[in-house]
Each structure stands twice: as C-alpha cells, then as structure tokens.
Amino acid sequence: MPELRWQGSLSESGLVSARLHSEDLDVDARRALPQVGRLVATPAGEELCRQFSRRAVVEAARAELQAARRRLLDRRDAAGSVSFEAILEGMGARLRERENAGLRRAINATGIVLHTNLGRAPLAPAALAAVTEIGDGYSNLELDLTTGRRGSRHRAVADLLCELAGAEAALVVNNNAAAVLLTTCALAAGGEVVVSRGELVEIGGSFRIPDIIHQSGARLVEVGTTNKTRLADYARALTPETRMLLKVHPSNYRIVGFTGAVSTDALAALGREHGPAVVEDLGSGSLVDLRRFGLPHEPTVPEALGAGAGLVTFSGDKLLGGPQAGLIVGRRALIEQLERHPLLRALRPDKLTLAALQASLELYRDPERLQQALPVLAMLTQDEGVLQARAERLHALLAGIDGLDVEIAAEVGYAGGGSLPEAGIPTRALRLRPPRIGVDDLARRLQAHRPAVVARIAHDRLILDLRTVRDDEVAVIGQAVREGLA
Ligand SMILES: *Cc1c(COP(=O)(O)O)cnc(C)c1O
Numbered sequence: 001m002p003e004l005r006w007q008g009s010l011s012e013s014g015l016v017s018a019r020l021h022s023e024d025l026d027v028d029a030r031r032a033l034p035q036v037g038r039l040v041a042t043p044a045g046e047e048l049c050r051q052f053s054r055r056a057v058v059e060a061a062r063a064e065l066q067a068a069r070r071r072l073l074d075r076r077d078a079a080g081s082v083s084f085e086a087i088l089e090g091m092g093a094r095l096r097e098r099e100n101a102g103l104r105r106a107i108n109a110t111g112i113v114l115h116t117n118l119g120r121a122p123l124a125p126a127a128l129a130a131v132t133e134i135g136d137g138y139s140n141l142e143l144d145l146t147t148g149r150r151g152s153r154h155r156a157v158a159d160l161l162c163e164l165a166g167a168e169a170a171l172v173v174n175n176n177a178a179a180v181l182l183t184t185c186a187l188a189a190g191g192e193v194v195v196s197r198g199e200l201v202e203i204g205g206s207f208r209i210p211d212i213i214h215q216s217g218a219r220l221v222e223v224g225t226t227n228k229t230r231l232a233d234y235a236r237a238l239t240p241e242t243r244m245l246l247k248v249h250p251s252n253y254r255i256v257g258f259t260g261a262v263s264t265d266a267l268a269a270l271g272r273e274h275g276p277a278v279v280e281d282l283g284s285g286s287l288v289d290l291r292r293f294g295l296p297h298e299p300t301v302p303e304a305l306g307a308g309a310g311l312v313t314f315s316g317d318k319l320l321g322g323p324q325a326g327l328i329v330g331r332r333a334l335i336e337q338l339e340r341h342p343l344l345r346a347l348r349p350d351k352l353t354l355a356a357l358q359a360s361l362e363l364y365r366d367p368e369r370l371q372q373a374l375p376v377l378a379m380l381t382q383d384e385g386v387l388q389a390r391a392e393r394l395h396a397l398l399a400g401i402d403g404l405d406v407e408i409a410a411e412v413g414y415a416g417g418g419s420l421p422e423a424g425i426p427t428r429a430l431r432l433r434p435p436r437i438g439v440d441d442l443a444r445r446l447q448a449h450r451p452a453v454v455a456r457i458a459h460d461r462l463i464l465d466l467r468t469v470r471d472d473e474v475a476v477i478g479q480a481v482r483e484g485l486a
Contacts, residue, residue, distance in 0.1 A: 033065055033068055033069065033082065033087075034065075034084055034087065036058060036061045036062055036065065039061045039064075039065075039084070039087060039088065039091070040054070040057055040058055040061055042084070042088065044085075044088045044092075045057060045061070045088060045091075048060075048088075048091060048092060048095060051095070052095045052099070056095060056098070057091065057095065060090075060091040060094045060095050060098075061087070061091055063094060064087045064090040064091050064094065065087065067090070068082045068087060068090075100448065104450070104451065104452065105450075105451035105452070106118055106119075106451055106452040106453070106454055107451055107452065107453045107454065107469060107473045107476060107477060108454055108468040108469070109453055109454060109455045109456075109463075109464040109465055109466075109468065109469055109477065110454055110455065110456050110465060110468060111411065111413030111414070111427050111429065111456070111463075111465025111466075111467045111468055112413065112414050112415075112416035112468065113376055113379045113380055113413075113414075113415050113416055113417075113467070113468055114284075114317075114318050114319070114376065114415055114416035114417030115416050115417075115468075116204065116416070116417065118454060120317040120318060120324070120416075120417060121317045121318065121320070121321045121322060121323075121375070121376045122375045122376070123322070123323065123356055123360070123375070124321065124359065124360055124363060124373055124374050124375060125373075126359045126360070126362070126363060126373065127322060127323065127355075127356040127357075127359040127360045128356070129359070130355040130356055130358065130359035131352050131355050131356050133355070134351055134352065134354075134355035135351070135352050135355070139351060139355075141153050141351050141354070153348065153349075153351070153354060154170075154171055154172055154339075154348075156354075156358060157170070157172050157354055157357055157358050157361065158170040158171060158172065160358060160361045160362065161327060161329055161361065162329070163365075164287050164361060164364050164365070165287060165301045165302055165305060165312075165329045166302050166305060166306070167301075167305055167312075167329035167330055168330065168331055168332040168335075169329070169330065169331065169332040169334075169335035169336070170327065170328060170329040170330075170335065171327075171328045171329075171335050171338055171339060171344075172316075172325050172326065172327055172328070172349050172353075172354070172357065173325070173326040173328070173344070173347040173348065173349060174324070174325065174326060174347050174348075174349055174353075175315065175316075175317075175324050175325060175326045176281070176283065176313055176314060176315040176316075176326040176327075177203075177207045177212070177326065178326045178347040179281075179313035179314075179326030179327065179328045180209075180212050180281050180313055180326075181212050181215060181216060181343070181347075182326075182328075182338055182341060182343050182344060182347055183244075183279055183311055183313060183328065183338060184212060184213055184216035184218055184244065184246075185216040185217065185218075185341060185343055186337045186338045186340070186341040186343070187243055187244050187277050187279070187311075187334065187337060187338075188213075188216060188218035188243035188244040188277075189216055189217040189218055190217060190218065191218055191219070191241045191242065191243035191244070192218065192219045192220075192221045192237075192239065192241045192242045192243060192244075193213050193216075193218045193219070193220055193221065193243065193244045193245075193246050194221045194223055194234055194237045194238070194242060194244070194245050194246065194276070195209060195213070195220060195221070195222060195223070195246045195247075195248065196222075196223055196224045196229035196233075196234075196247070196248075196261060196262070197222050197223065197224050197225055197226050197229065198224060198225070198226055198227060198228070198229055198250065198255055198259075198261060199229075199246075199247065199248040199249075199250055199261070200220075200222065200248075201248055201250050201251065201252075201253070203251055203252065203283070203418060204252065209246075209248055209281075213246075218243065218244070219241075221237050221242070223236070223237045226255065227255050227257070227258060227259045227260070228258070228259060228260040228261075229260065229261055229262060230260065230262065231262050231266050231267075231270060233262075234262060234267065234270055235270060238270075238274050238276070242274070242275075242276045243276055243277065244276050244277045244278075244279055245267050245270065245271055245276050245277070245278045245279070246279050246280075246281065247262075247264060247267055247278070247279070247280045247281070247309070248280075248281045248283075249280075249281060249282050249283040249284070249285070249299065249418070251283040251284065251417075251418025252418045263307065264278070264280055264303075264304055264307035264308060264309050265307045265308060267308075267309075268307060268308025268309060268310075269308065271308075271310065272308070277310045277311065277334055278308065278309050278310045278311075279309065279310060279311045279312075279313070279330075280304045280309040280311070280312045280313070281312075281313050281314075282299060282301060282304055282312055282313065282314040283314060283315065283318065283418045284298060284314065284315060284318035284319040284320075284417055284418055285298075285299070285300070285301050285304075285312065285313075285314025285315070285318070285319065285320070285327075286298050286299075286300050286301070286319040286320065287300065287301055287302070287320060287364055288300065288364065288367060288370070290319070290380075292367075293371055293377060293380070293381045294381060295380060295381065295423075295425075296423040298319065301314060301329060305329065305330065309330065310330050310331045310334050311328055311329070311330035311331065311334050311335070312328070312329050312330055313326060313327065313328050314326075314327050315327070315417070316353075316357055316360075317417075318417035318418065319376065319415070319417065320360065320376075321360060321374040321375065321376035321377060322356060322357045322360035322361070323352075323353045323356040323357055323360070324353065325349055325353055325357050326347075360374070379467055379468055380415060380425065382467055384426060384427075384428065387427055387428040387466045387467060388408075388428050390428070390466040390469065390471065390474060391408045391428040391429065391430060391466050392408065393474050394430055394464065394466065394469075394474050394477060394478060395407075395408050395430060397474070397475065397477075397478030398430065398432070398478060398481055398482075401481070401482060401485060402435070403434075403435030403436070404432060404433075404434060404435060404481075404485065405432065405433035405434075405435075406430055406431070406432050406433075407430070407431050408428060408429075408430060408431075409428070409429055409430070409431045409463075410426060410427075410428060411426075411427050411428070411429040411463065411465060412424035412425065412426060412427065413425050413426075413427040413465055413467050413468075425467070427465055427466065427467045428465075428466050428467075429463045429464055429465040429466060430463070430464040430466075431461040431462070431463060432461060432462040432463075432464065432481070433460070433461055433462070434462070434484075434485055435485070436485075437485070439457055439460055439461060439462050440457065442462055442481075442484050442485070443455055443457055443462055445480075445483075445484035446462075446477075446480050446481065446484055449480040449483065449484065451476065453476070453477050453480045453481075464477060
C-alpha cells in the first residue's frame with residue numbers, strides 16, 4: 001500500500017498503527033453491509049425485478065454494494081451510516097439511468113432542425129411506411145424480378161438519384177463520411193489528393209478530412225492558405241502522382257473578409273486538362289434550390305455536377321431529409337471504380353435505409369408537394385404566425401405554474417447539420433426561469449422525462465424553441481415542465 005509507506009516516512013510507528021486500527025473498524029462496517037440476495041428479496045427489490053430484469057437488479061445490487069464499500073473505505077460514509085433503504089434507492093436510480101441510456105423518443109425544443117445528437121432528419125410519413133413495408137416481410141433487395149437473377153441493392157435508388165440530380169451514375173453507402181472514404185480509397189490510394197488549406201475541415205464527431213485521406217492510403221497535398229486559395233495553387237501542386245482534387249464544403253464554419261476559394265468550374269477544367277478526378281464533398285447538399293422556398297441559397301448537387309465535378313458526395317439525413325446515408329453521384333467510369341472496390345461491401349446500406357431513402361427521394365419528383373411532405377423542409381419554412389400560435393398555446397399551459405417566469409420571445413434558430421450555417425432563421429420560443437431550482441436542473445429534469453424534452457439554455461433562461469416542436473408535442477412539454485417543477 002503506497003499510502004502507508006508515504007505516511008510511514010513521515011512518522012514511522014504512530015501513523016501506521018492508527019491507520020491499521022481504523023481499518024479494522026471499516027472491516028466490521030463493511031461486513032455489516034447486506035448481501036446481494038437479501039437486497040433482491042426485499043419487497044422493494046422484488047418490485048425492481050418486476051420493472052427490470054432480475055439479472056439487471058442483481059448487477060445493480062452488486063454495483064451499489066461495491067460503491068458503499070468504497071465510500072466506507074474512503075471515509076466518505078461513517079461506519080453504520082449505510083442503510084438498506086439507501087442501497088435499494090441507489091439500485092433503483094442506477095437501473096432507471098441505464099434504461100434512459102437506451103434509444104428512445106425525444107422532443108426537440110432546441111429549434112435546430114438538423115441536430116446530429118437528436119438524430120438529424122425526422123422521416124417523412126412515406127419513408128416510415130416504406131420502412132414498415134420492407135422491414136415487415138421479404139423484398140427484392142438483391143433479386144431482379146424480371147430475370148429472376150441476382151440484382152443490385154443499389155440499383156433502384158441509384159436510378160432515382162440519377163434522375164433527380166441529372167447524373168450518369170450513383171451509389172449509396174452508410175453515410176457521407178463513408179462516401180468520402182470510399183471515394184478517396186477507390187480513386188486515390190497510393191497517390192496524392194490536393195485540398196485547399198481553407199477546406200481541411202473537421203465536421204464533428206471526429207470526422208476530419210486529413211484523417212480520412214490518411215486512412216485511404218493517399219497522401220494529402222495542402223494548397224493555398226486558410227483564407228485564400230487560387231487556381232494557380234492547385235496547378236502548381238499537380239504531379240504525375242495527383243489522383244484527385246477534392247473540394248470540401250466548409251459546413252459548420254465560414255471564413256469571412258479577405259477570402260477566396262476556387263470554383264468547381266475552374267477546378268473541373270484543371271482536372272480535365274491534367275487528369276485527376278475532381279470530387280466535391282457537399283456535406284448537406286440539397287437536390288433543389290432552397291431559394292424557391294424562401295431560404296438562403298445552399299449549393300445544390302445538380303449545380304456541382306453542372307459545374308463539372310466528376311463525383312459529388314452528400315448526406316442522406318441532412319437537408320435531403322431522409323435516413324442516414326452517403327450519396328455519391330457523378331461520372332459512370334468513376335462510380336464503377338467505387339463499385340469494384342472491396343470496401344463497398346463493408347459500407348453498403350441496409351434494406352431499411354434503402355426503403356426510407358427511396359421513398360424520401362420519390363417525394364422530390366413533385367416539387368410542389370415537397371415542402372409539406374418532407375418534415376425537414378416543412379420545419380425550415382414554417383410560417384412565423386404558426387410558430388407564434390404554437391408558442392401561445394404552450395405559454396397558456398405554463399402561465400399558471402406557481403412562481404415560473406415565462407415569456408414568449410422572438411429568437412433566432414439554425415438549420416444545423418452544417419447547412420445554411422450563417423443564416424439565422426427567425427423563430428418563436430418560450431423563455432423560462434424556474435422558481436427554486438436552477439435552469440440547468442430544469443433542463444436535466446426535462447431530459448429525464450419520457451419522452452425526453454431537449455431545450456437550449458441561453459442567458460440563464462431555458463429556451464423552448466417551437467420551430468422543431470410538433471403541435472401534438474406541445475401538451476407533452478407542458479406536462480414535463482409541470483412535473484419538473486413539482
Ligand atoms: C456532415 C458532413 C460530412 C459527414 O457526413 P455524415 O453523413 O455525417 O457522415 C462530411 N463532409 C461534410 C462537408 C459534411 O458537412
């Protein structure tokens with residue numbers, strides 16, 4: 001025991017014997033702790049077994065007893081102070097906490113439409129119906145129903161994507177990170193990938209462009225500076241080893257002021273002249289121009305292809321409004337290189353993703369109905385009058401709570417998901433200051449509610465943003481706040 005030696009060096013005999021003496025007391029106290037079996041057999045233990053599995057309750061009892069032993073040993077609890085009840089209560093808390101960690105429904109009151117921590121895009125009813133239909137039974141996932149021979153799982157969605165994006169060929173993988181990885185592996189392994197220093201981004205969740213390139217076995221060649229990169233910088237970097245010119249959408253940040261980036265047009269022309277593939281990672285990448293819905297412009301996939309990009313990659317669950325997926329569209333010869341790469345087998349999407357994606361993409365065939373049919377677009381373009389009415393309904397539910405300071409406020413929300421990053425969208429929110437407890441405490445209690453209610457905190461107020469809240473969720477939030485303050 002190092003601590004004994006350390007104390008011993010201060011005062012050899014006295015301290016060591018005092019320490020050993022009190023350890024004897026602890027041993028008695030620890031012996032007096034109940035056994036696992038007795039804890040589980042109490043009425044409260046049996047009740048926990050009914051709510052959770054017996055195995056989980058036994059595990060919780062072991063963990064609680066071990067924690068109690070440690071507290072006795074560390075003198076955080078005095079001998080004899082640990083009660084049966086306290087241990088049973090601790091077991092209950094432990095079991096509930098574990099259950100909360102499971103995937104479950106949440107109400108998004110942050111106002112951030114594409115919130116990665118909250119699962120990004122809610123699916124359209126049509127996509128949910130497709131998931132149910134395909135998941136409920138068998139499907140022609142890899143069977144060609146015309147020939148009876150083996151088919152490609154990518155085929156149907158790829159055809160749709162080609163139609164909507166105006167592309168020659170398309171491929172779907174698990175997410176956009178996988179799309180960039182597969183593209184770099186298939187097109188550039190062993191060679192060089194040229195990227196502007198202004199686009200060597202980290203997207204969050206540790207997705208970093210330099211790391212992906214490194215993983216693929218290609219060498220990263222940085223060109224230009226943080227704020228300005230010119231076509232001549234790319235041209236100077238070209239060598240016989242250059243396989244790919246990669247342009248990356250700086251999703252979650254903006255460089256403003258004295259800046260300059262090279263357009264896809266110019267990069268594509270350079271690629272055509274010298275050989276390397278030009279790939280654009282659009283991140284959120286919309287299939288339609290959002291200006292038609294009154295939103296700021298976000299580069300679209302057809303625009304990037306029209307400008308001459310050989311491949312364009314983007315996410316399925318950002319502005320597109322579908323399930324998590326990585327979409328790759330562009331030249332047939334390049335897509336075929338990706339299809340031949342062994343990594344594709346490891347990155348292929350499952351049938352539920354394909355079902356949801358196909359149904360979501362089909363909505364794009366009818367642009368007039370798209371805005372209402374796709375929840376992401378419906379939320380982003382929600383009328384301020386509707387938000388105000390929703391805010392008033394929630395306000396009416398909360399106004400009667402004793403001591404609660406609550407007001408309706410005009411706030412600014414964001415699309416999230418790295419899309420439209422600098423464009424704040426006017427929204428309506430409730431600003432709350434709870435009586436007796438802190439704003440953080442209330443936020444935690446709302447998160448522990450079922451369904452969880454996730455809010456923002458700003459200037460020591462809890463902000464409930466109504467843009468991402470559905471009409472049928474307003475009453476649930478009202479109830480959660482009431483319970484949180486009870
Ligand atoms: C979001 C994003 C990614 C990662 O996409 P996922 O679908 O989350 O894997 C990659 N590149 C850019 C530019 C992004 O915005």
